[in-house]
Amino acid sequence: MNAPIPTYDYLVVGAGTAGCVLAGRLSEDSQTTVCIFEAGGRDNHPFIHVPSMVGPAIATPRLNWRFQTVPQEHLNQRCIPQPRGRVLGGSGSINGMVYSRGNPLDYDDWARDGATGWDYASVLPYFVRSENNEDYPASTYHGRGGPINVRRPGRPNRLNFAFIHSLEAMGFPPATDFAGPNPEGVGLRQGLIRRGRRVTTAGTYLHPAISRGNVDLKTDARVLKILVADGRAYGLLYECNGIQAEVHARKEIILSAGALQSPQLLLLSGIGPANELQAAGIQPVYELPNVGRNLHDHLACPVLMSSKNSTSYGISARALPRNIANFFEYLIRRSGPLASNVFESVAFLKTAPGLDRPDVQFVFQPAMRPSPKFPLPVGHGHAISPVVLYPKSRGKVTLAGPDPHAAPLIDPALLSAPEDIEPMIRAIKLARRILASDEFKPYEATEIAPGVNIQNDLEIDHFIRSTAYTVHHQVGTCRMGSDAESVVDTSLKLRGVDGVRIADASVIPSVVGGNTNAVAIMIAEKAADLIRNKPLLPAASLSSAN
Numbered sequence: 001m002n003a004p005i006p007t008y009d010y011l012v013v014g015a016g017t018a019g020c021v022l023a024g025r026l027s028e029d030s031q032t033t034v035c036i037f038e039a040g041g042r043d044n045h046p047f048i049h050v051p052s053m054v055g056p057a058i059a060t061p062r063l064n065w066r067f068q069t070v071p072q073e074h075l076n077q078r079c080i081p082q083p084r085g086r087v088l089g090g091s092g093s094i095n096g097m098v099y100s101r102g103n104p105l106d107y108d109d110w111a112r113d114g115a116t117g118w119d120y121a122s123v124l125p126y127f128v129r130s131e132n133n134e135d136y137p138a139s140t141y142h143g144r145g146g147p148i149n150v151r152r153p154g155r156p157n158r159l160n161f162a163f164i165h166s167l168e169a170m171g172f173p174p175a176t177d178f179a180g181p182n183p184e185g186v187g188l189r190q191g192l193i194r195r196g197r198r199v200t201t202a203g204t205y206l207h208p209a210i211s212r213g214n215v216d217l218k219t220d221a222r223v224l225k226i227l228v229a230d231g232r233a234y235g236l237l238y239e240c241n242g243i244q245a246e247v248h249a250r251k252e253i254i255l256s257a258g259a260l261q262s263p264q265l266l267l268l269s270g271i272g273p274a275n276e277l278q279a280a281g282i283q284p285v286y287e288l289p290n291v292g293r294n295l296h297d298h299l300a301c302p303v304l305m306s307s308k309n310s311t312s313y314g315i316s317a318r319a320l321p322r323n324i325a326n327f328f329e330y331l332i333r334r335s336g337p338l339a340s341n342v343f344e345s346v347a348f349l350k351t352a353p354g355l356d357r358p359d360v361q362f363v364f365q366p367a368m369r370p371s372p373k374f375p376l377p378v379g380h381g382h383a384i385s386p387v388v389l390y391p392k393s394r395g396k397v398t399l400a401g402p403d404p405h406a407a408p409l410i411d412p413a414l415l416s417a418p419e420d421i422e423p424m425i426r427a428i429k430l431a432r433r434i435l436a437s438d439e440f441k442p443y444e445a446t447e448i449a450p451g452v453n454i455q456n457d458l459e460i461d462h463f464i465r466s467t468a469y470t471v472h473h474q475v476g477t478c479r480m481g482s483d484a485e486s487v488v489d490t491s492l493k494l495r496g497v498d499g500v501r502i503a504d505a506s507v508i509p510s511v512v513g514g515n516t517n518a519v520a521i522m523i524a525e526k527a528a529d530l531i532r533n534k535p536l537l538p539a540a541s542l543s544s545a546n
């Protein structure tokens with residue numbers, strides 16, 4: 001006799017940043033049952049938890065899907081690495097831990113373009129609900145007591161102050177709060193760190209939920225297909241230890257497999273552009289032309305300095321005694337440089353007149369960039385990586401074929417919009433001015449990239465195309481909107497097939513002017529209320545905000 005097929009109220013695909021939030025919130029009702037599937041394993045690897053080990057965490061094969069783009073036509077045909085977390089906590093378990101929400105105007109743009117109910121005043125309470133901010137009191141903009149601990153670096157490297165003071169001397173404003181009403185300017189930035197350890201949604205939402213007893217977690221369990229009959233999704237086919245099994249949903253299936261793999265799973269299930277599905281050997285189930293379209297990401301290109309002075313973080317003979325002391329400080333007190341994610345200061349700046357918000361993020365790193373061969377900085381130096389915040393280029397995620405184990409074809413079409421290179425050229429010139437300022441003189445640094453031979457705009461253009469990479473803020477492939485062309489509606493329901501919602505970075509209509517982890521958390525927080533039919537949190541009253 002066949003065993004009955006396990007059935008839960010909710011099935012969540014992907015225990016990444018967003019999926020863990022969903023499992024945590026949906027299981028708050030003890031009568032509700034949830035099963036969450038994660039293709040990766042448990043989050044017990046030590047590199048995940050020590051903030052300064054972010055490079056080694058990304059470099060650990062079993063924690064990372066290690067995707068690549070297809071050759072990028074406008075980047076000298078280079079394939080750009082696309083790391084994604086493959087472990088509980090998802091990309092949030094290997095990311096840079098930077099806390100950033102983007103610009104308030106970004107969400108008002110979402111709403112104007114059709115994502116009704118996702119304007120800044122409406123989403124702000126969900127950022128606040130998720131947050132425990134160590135640096136700011138509870139207010140309209142900040143939470144105390146939420147699951148996600150954020151804080152400024154405890155003992156930032158001195159080089160950060162050269163960066164901050166040089167920009168201030170050039171007339172750029174100091175930023176008091178990057179998650180406040182106006183995130184423009186320069187200053188120390190906050191990270192998802194608590195008592196010297198990385199904060200993930202796996203640790204703060206999922207693990208506590210599992211102890212409630214109504215959440216089943218399946219690790220090393222890859223979902224292969226959404227099962228659909230008569231226009232409704234009723235279950236999933238998944239694979240664990242080489243064995244395939246079915247599981248059914250009483251209420252809903254929630255896709256949180258991320259911006260590359262939520263569309264991949266829809267396509268594998270026959271939901272997408274019919275002609276492409278047929279070409280890939282998949283029988284179409286429902287024609288939804290924009291699944292996988294609108295892929296975009298942030299491009300970065302660093303200005304790198306090598307320094308004779310050993311102030312920066314890094315491995316060297318001169319820094320050995322200090323590094324040994326830092327190691328023991330971390331072991332004993334969980335503080336010091338090993339408790340830092342290295343991204344300790346930032347500037348959000350307008351690089352041209354007339355802009356209504358900053359168009360570039362200058363990520364400052366008081367360290368050399370690790371090489372592909374060794375994931376920790378060797379020697380001393382510092383870098384500014386300008387990140388262009390509002391790219392116009394749009395690409396797509398498609399299938400290589402019908403095999404659910406194959407990597408998706410990822411084509412963000414970087415720099416396909418010719419105007420996307422202009423802010424990067426302006427930003428590289430500005431970064432060079434900052435690094436040549438008096439504040440950096442004591443560090444006796446010389447530029448190693450772009451290098452003195454690269455000066456005019458054409459040379460900088462070539463340099464960008466031969467060295468730029470992305471900062472892993474892929475979004476947009478299951479775009480949310482009110483128009484019929486969007487993939488999900490503003491309640492995150494999949495168009496055309498009942499019983500499925502999508503809640504992860506794939507639904508973001510256009511990338512925010514910041515980083516995307518906190519945005520994925522906010523989306524999942526709001527999705528949880530939509531799914532369990534709870535009244536939404538009241539929109540923030542911004543006119544009287546404190």
Ligand SMILES: Cc1cc2nc3c(=O)[nH]c(=O)nc-3n(C[C@H](O)[C@H](O)[C@H](O)COP(=O)(O)OP(=O)(O)OC[C@H]3O[C@@H](n4cnc5c(N)ncnc54)[C@H](O)[C@@H]3O)c2cc1C
Pocket residue numbers: 013014015016017018019037038039040058083084085086087088089090091092094095096097098099100221222223224256257258259261262265471472473474504505506515516517518520
């Ligand atoms: C290296 C790196 C650095 C970054 N740095 C920062 C930063 O400092 N700050 C910031 O704000 N953002 C950063 N980001 C971006 C941020 O982490 C992501 O935007 C965010 O984690 C996206 O969340 P998500 O839930 O959409 O996807 P993810 O967190 O990627 O979760 C998707 C999960 O689904 C699982 N999965 C996929 N397919 C299947 C399947 N078929 N079956 C079962 N499970 C599946 C995956 O293994 C993964 O665990 C970074 C990202 C990376 C990769």
